[in-house]
Amino acid sequence: MSAPSPDAGVRQGRWPAQVLEIAALRGAGSALAQCAHRLGEALPGPGEVRASAPRVSLCVRPQRWLLLQPAEGPEAAARAHAWQEGCGGLAAAIDMSSALSVLLLSGRPAREMLARGCRLDLHPQVFRPGMAASTLLAQVPVTLAALPGGLLLLSPSSTAQHLGEWLEATARPFGEPGTLDIEALFSGETATRYP
Amino acid sequence: MLRIPCPFCGVRDEIEFRYRGDASVARPAAQADASEFFRYVYERANPLGWHAEWWLHVGGCRQLLRLERHTLTHEIRAVAVAAAAEPAR
Amino acid sequence: MPGPARIAQGLLTDPRRPVSFRFDGRQLSGLAGDTLASALLASGRLLAGRSFKYHRPRGIVTAGPEEPCALVDLLTAAGREPNRLATTLPLSEGLRAESQNRWPSLRCDVLALNGALSAFLPAGFYYKTFMRPGWAWERLFEPLIRRAAGLGRLEAIVGRHAEPAEIVHDHADVLVVGAGSAGLAAALHLAGLGLRVLLSEQDSVLGGGTLLDPRWHAWRAHALGVLQRLPQLRALTRTCILGAYGQGVFGALERLEADESARFGGQRERLRVIRARRVLFACGATERLIAFANNDRPGVMLAGAALAYLRRYGVAVGERCAFFVNNDEAYEALFALRAAGVRVVGVVDRRAVSLAADRAAAAGVPVFRDSVVETVRGRARVRAVGFAQVSGGPRRHLVADALLVSGGHTPNAALATQLGAPLHWEAAIAGFVPALSPGLGALAGAARGEGGLAACAADGVRAARLLALELQAGAPPTADAQPFPPDERQTPLLALWDASKGPRGKAFVDLQNDVTVSDVHLAHREGYEHLEHMKRYTTHGMATDQGRIGGLLGAGVLAAARGVHISAVGQLKPRPYAQAVPFAALAGPEVREHYKPKRRLPLHAWHERAGATFVSTGLWLRPLVYGDAAGWEPVLAEARHVRRAVGITDVSTLGKLEVRGPDAARFLDFIYANTFSTLAVGRARYGIMLREDGMMMDDGTTSRLAADQFLVTTTTANASAVLEHMEFQLQANCPGLDVVLSDVTDQWAQFAVAGPRAREVVAAAVSGIELSNAGFPFMAAAAMELAGIPGRIFRISFSGELAYELAVPARQAETAWCALLAAGQPCQLRPYGLDALNTLRIEKGHITGAELNGNTTPADLGFARMLKAHGDFVGRHLAARPGLQAEERLQLVGVRCLSDARLRNGMHLLEGTAVGPGLGYITSSTPATADGRWLGLALLSGGRGRIGETLRASSPVHAESVPVRIVSPHMLDPENTRVRA
Numbered sequence A: 001m002s003a004p005s006p007d008a009g010v011r012q013g014r015w016p017a018q019v020l021e022i023a024a025l026r027g028a029g030s031a032l033a034q035c036a037h038r039l040g041e042a043l044p045g046p047g048e049v050r051a052s053a054p055r056v057s058l059c060v061r062p063q064r065w066l067l068l069q070p071a072e073g074p075e076a077a078a079r080a081h082a083w084q085e086g087c088g089g090l091a092a093a094i095d096m097s098s099a100l101s102v103l104l105l106s107g108r109p110a111r112e113m114l115a116r117g118c119r120l121d122l123h124p125q126v127f128r129p130g131m132a133a134s135t136l137l138a139q140v141p142v143t144l145a146a147l148p149g150g151l152l153l154l155s156p157s158s159t160a161q162h163l164g165e166w167l168e169a170t171a172r173p174f175g176e177p178g179t180l181d182i183e184a185l186f187s188g189e190t191a192t193r194y195p
Numbered sequence B: 001m002l003r004i005p006c007p008f009c010g011v012r013d014e015i016e017f018r019y020r021g022d023a024s025v026a027r028p029a030a031q032a033d034a035s036e037f038f039r040y041v042y043e044r045a046n047p048l049g050w051h052a053e054w055w056l057h058v059g060g061c062r063q064l065l066r067l068e069r070h071t072l073t074h075e076i077r078a079v080a081v082a083a084a085a086e087p088a089r
Numbered sequence C: 001m002p003g004p005a006r007i008a009q010g011l012l013t014d015p016r017r018p019v020s021f022r023f024d025g026r027q028l029s030g031l032a033g034d035t036l037a038s039a040l041l042a043s044g045r046l047l048a049g050r051s052f053k054y055h056r057p058r059g060i061v062t063a064g065p066e067e068p069c070a071l072v073d074l075l076t077a078a079g080r081e082p083n084r085l086a087t088t089l090p091l092s093e094g095l096r097a098e099s100q101n102r103w104p105s106l107r108c109d110v111l112a113l114n115g116a117l118s119a120f121l122p123a124g125f126y127y128k129t130f131m132r133p134g135w136a137w138e139r140l141f142e143p144l145i146r147r148a149a150g151l152g153r154l155e156a157i158v159g160r161h162a163e164p165a166e167i168v169h170d171h172a173d174v175l176v177v178g179a180g181s182a183g184l185a186a187a188l189h190l191a192g193l194g195l196r197v198l199l200s201e202q203d204s205v206l207g208g209g210t211l212l213d214p215r216w217h218a219w220r221a222h223a224l225g226v227l228q229r230l231p232q233l234r235a236l237t238r239t240c241i242l243g244a245y246g247q248g249v250f251g252a253l254e255r256l257e258a259d260e261s262a263r264f265g266g267q268r269e270r271l272r273v274i275r276a277r278r279v280l281f282a283c284g285a286t287e288r289l290i291a292f293a294n295n296d297r298p299g300v301m302l303a304g305a306a307l308a309y310l311r312r313y314g315v316a317v318g319e320r321c322a323f324f325v326n327n328d329e330a331y332e333a334l335f336a337l338r339a340a341g342v343r344v345v346g347v348v349d350r351r352a353v354s355l356a357a358d359r360a361a362a363a364g365v366p367v368f369r370d371s372v373v374e375t376v377r378g379r380a381r382v383r384a385v386g387f388a389q390v391s392g393g394p395r396r397h398l399v400a401d402a403l404l405v406s407g408g409h410t411p412n413a414a415l416a417t418q419l420g421a422p423l424h425w426e427a428a429i430a431g432f433v434p435a436l437s438p439g440l441g442a443l444a445g446a447a448r449g450e451g452g453l454a455a456c457a458a459d460g461v462r463a464a465r466l467l468a469l470e471l472q473a474g475a476p477p478t479a480d481a482q483p484f485p486p487d488e489r490q491t492p493l494l495a496l497w498d499a500s501k502g503p504r505g506k507a508f509v510d511l512q513n514d515v516t517v518s519d520v521h522l523a524h525r526e527g528y529e530h531l532e533h534m535k536r537y538t539t540h541g542m543a544t545d546q547g548r549i550g551g552l553l554g555a556g557v558l559a560a561a562r563g564v565h566i567s568a569v570g571q572l573k574p575r576p577y578a579q580a581v582p583f584a585a586l587a588g589p590e591v592r593e594h595y596k597p598k599r600r601l602p603l604h605a606w607h608e609r610a611g612a613t614f615v616s617t618g619l620w621l622r623p624l625v626y627g628d629a630a631g632w633e634p635v636l637a638e639a640r641h642v643r644r645a646v647g648i649t650d651v652s653t654l655g656k657l658e659v660r661g662p663d664a665a666r667f668l669d670f671i672y673a674n675t676f677s678t679l680a681v682g683r684a685r686y687g688i689m690l691r692e693d694g695m696m697m698d699d700g701t702t703s704r705l706a707a708d709q710f711l712v713t714t715t716t717a718n719a720s721a722v723l724e725h726m727e728f729q730l731q732a733n734c735p736g737l738d739v740v741l742s743d744v745t746d747q748w749a750q751f752a753v754a755g756p757r758a759r760e761v762v763a764a765a766v767s768g769i770e771l772s773n774a775g776f777p778f779m780a781a782a783a784m785e786l787a788g789i790p791g792r793i794f795r796i797s798f799s800g801e802l803a804y805e806l807a808v809p810a811r812q813a814e815t816a817w818c819a820l821l822a823a824g825q826p827c828q829l830r831p832y833g834l835d836a837l838n839t840l841r842i843e844k845g846h847i848t849g850a851e852l853n854g855n856t857t858p859a860d861l862g863f864a865r866m867l868k869a870h871g872d873f874v875g876r877h878l879a880a881r882p883g884l885q886a887e888e889r890l891q892l893v894g895v896r897c898l899s900d901a902r903l904r905n906g907m908h909l910l911e912g913t914a915v916g917p918g919l920g921y922i923t924s925s926t927p928a929t930a931d932g933r934w935l936g937l938a939l940l941s942g943g944r945g946r947i948g949e950t951l952r953a954s955s956p957v958h959a960e961s962v963p964v965r966i967v968s969p970h971m972l973d974p975e976n977t978r979v980r981a
């Protein structure tokens, strides 16, 4: 894939990820962190996202984490199972793979475009790579996470089509649209224009 | 429009929150009589000045916040997480 | 004929790019860079419209957004857009505009006779006339007013108003309002410290007053150069701050330039919502009018406007200009016009002493000191100016075609006052200056009462330093500062509001709403002494210009009438919006089909292919019925098939909440009126949930999947309300409980298979479960596999038939659904929609939103026995209130129609021949699956005691009255043999 020109528009993609919600029970505290460590998982701090291909984990609610990885492959089932077996008394592990759709966004005008429906300050110096937040976008609840190569966007699957249509329509004035896959978000830096 | 500083999420617009009523009244104990519950549900002070309120951050961390809002100036202070669970950051 | 004309090269106009446009049907030509107003003046046209009440001819008075008179209708492909300001409307090729409020034409306006009738149209006229009933209102005044009053014409928008709109959210450390010398200097300073600055300017270019003074052009060019190199500084031109809303929130309207408008699909405006940590009001001051007789004649213009037309567009507003001033700043226009070759016939200055007047006199301009203009001669344009010494003496005349007036400058305080800033009187400028509380922001420049561009710029830097300190910004910027050209020394002004002499000739304080000095006097005489009362009595300051150029005049006239100083009267406080805003811009993109988001079922595409007709329920799109045949027949066919054989329906919209943790059961016992801690793993139970006031909130089944894991289902409509209710109760009232709540509504697709043959279908499709009545009885719940997909199965029924609900992860919904359809083929399994589902549940007496209407108690709906006797739960105490136990309350019953007529939801239930509100009403109704006769559910006073009675169901609006029998709500299989089969 050739590198897109810097003046290209918003690039969008989807990631059919497995999404596991880990919700800590009372007093799980450091035991949960140790348990996660044993499973080889990192639980990021509040408002943080960690991306290490092919996995993403983020925290936008206190004592709750969303763990994402490719939905296909034996690892997906193994991961959910490992959490349920390994940390059952410390946290609830809930499959949200069908509940949340994962959208990917990059391109210089991506954040400028999001300002048409998102009330968060997405200035690249404010919402920096490694940060995650839950908010509303185009009237639907979303979770945004800034990865090195762009933004990851989780939305309820029932409103994913609405959001996709909104993104497509809103991106139109911002130049030639492009496509994107998850690999591009783990690496690579994308210049961001922000008004 | 109010801007509410959520201890977990940062300052957010009012639209992300659901107002959950007067936080200056506490739910009476189970054995309390109906008149105490009547006061809990229906009687409100309507103060001019600082007022304790519940706001649920439905568009963010989904935590219940207890805060004080000045009913004249809309200034907001003393925002705290009501949650029982683990303390937020 | 003398008059305005283009005489020089303007700063903004391009002489090589002529632009043609039409005004009132006449083809005219201007230049690129013109406004409609400057192009009209350049074409020699003064007349721009007729006035609101008296239909007096009006010209162009200002050169900016403060314009009270030159309002036009803009005619576009999309329709007629009224009340656009000619003074800010950029000229574009092919622009078409019309003057307003004239009939039949601008030049010959029949209704100008209103001027003659004006003795009958004083302030307060509307109130007085309304109070005097009789022929006069109906036959004379109302038709007259309807024809005469008002400004632009609003046309009904037919068809789609298709232009796109958007709302953009902005953030900044500091919002700087106004890009004059103060705003520019401040913005550069703040951005130089690394702060994020949003600089908004309503003009089409940055610079404000520096545009009008050639000595400042080098400074401005330098400033704009620096600005371009500061990425943290965003400058928005054509952007008006509409209002200040507290907590750092501001609304703004940006008008898009042509090329950007084209890029955004023809969008014309953009609404911005700005959030800033601090605001810096550098929004300048507005020159004000002076009241004197006929101060509204076309050709009477503000002195600053004349300077702006000359500098910006190269247009001289007259050939023989007279001035009437009380301050030195106004002389800038005089010197500029003279330098451009325009004849200045004289200056009438209220003051005895003035440095500027001395300079004018030295240059050979006749200066009449200690004098005031008393009247203007001419109707459709100024022909002569009558003036006299203040101390008396004969009236003298100057022959002139333009009278340029300046009564001083009023700081633009509207936005600051919206933030609660008090106003204090500043004698040096004869104006009110706001004082902003620290922590909100600051004021700078002319908005703070400063005069002179250099003083304003220096004040901007001072204010910027202050804010930078508050925001703890970094080190001061490197010395890159361009020196400010020094201000000239000036003599202070002398306050002057009203130079009119007695009642002869109208002296206006508000040109847009036609309010005169004598109207203010009348208000005072009739007791409206407070400024805000006078405003409402006379409508002074209530027009779209918000009294920008005359507001303080009214206060001054009122102060004189009351015999107090103006500082005791105060100043009008304009509310948002600062200018007219199209509704389309306010609505933004969330209109029509985008008004609210749509939630789609995981099987939406399948339902579409199956020919479903969809219905919106809340945000969801649900299949109402399959096929597009109208009427009840297709619905009844679907429902009958369920009763006779088996049907399948998509119930994925049900709210689904996982409740987990060691205290999950205790929590549910608190949330629900009935008990869940006794529920066995692998079983489901119907539950009812109350509000704290004892009313029903929601119902649904809850299954225990493990000792510490429950799956709660809610009604579709209440799903988010129930989640919020639980979150609130858990966090506010159950601080000790260890419970985790997760909304899994979108995770699970859920299908109900219902009908006598349901077991055959399900048994053929699922594995991992034994489905016999004993092995998997009514209200059982278990894990299962469907087409290899792990899922859950529940034996619950909403239809009154043997039924199962199967849940699979939504991503695999279609595979699972199709597997069920294939397995059901031998049993003629058919899908059914929401209407059939409703028919089935009404026959069975199950409630939904119509019965859970917020006014019904468990007892009303027949659930009294479900309330647990021991233990606390939400609503327990107030549900027991004696008043809620009264027998005459509305109780749930069934109704069966005794004729072939139809029932309607909302029909009143009445006894015999009674009329009136009746004993209750029908909440849900449907034709019966058995015989097509209508039946329904109703809330009826003392209903359970009336079972067996015959009443009338009446809909007066449909002129329908139908006999009905009151029956038990369980109209189908009351023993539940079918569901337990």
Ligand SMILES: [Zn+2]
Pocket: B006, B007, B008, B009, B010, B057, B060, B061, B062, B063
């Ligand atoms: Zn929050």
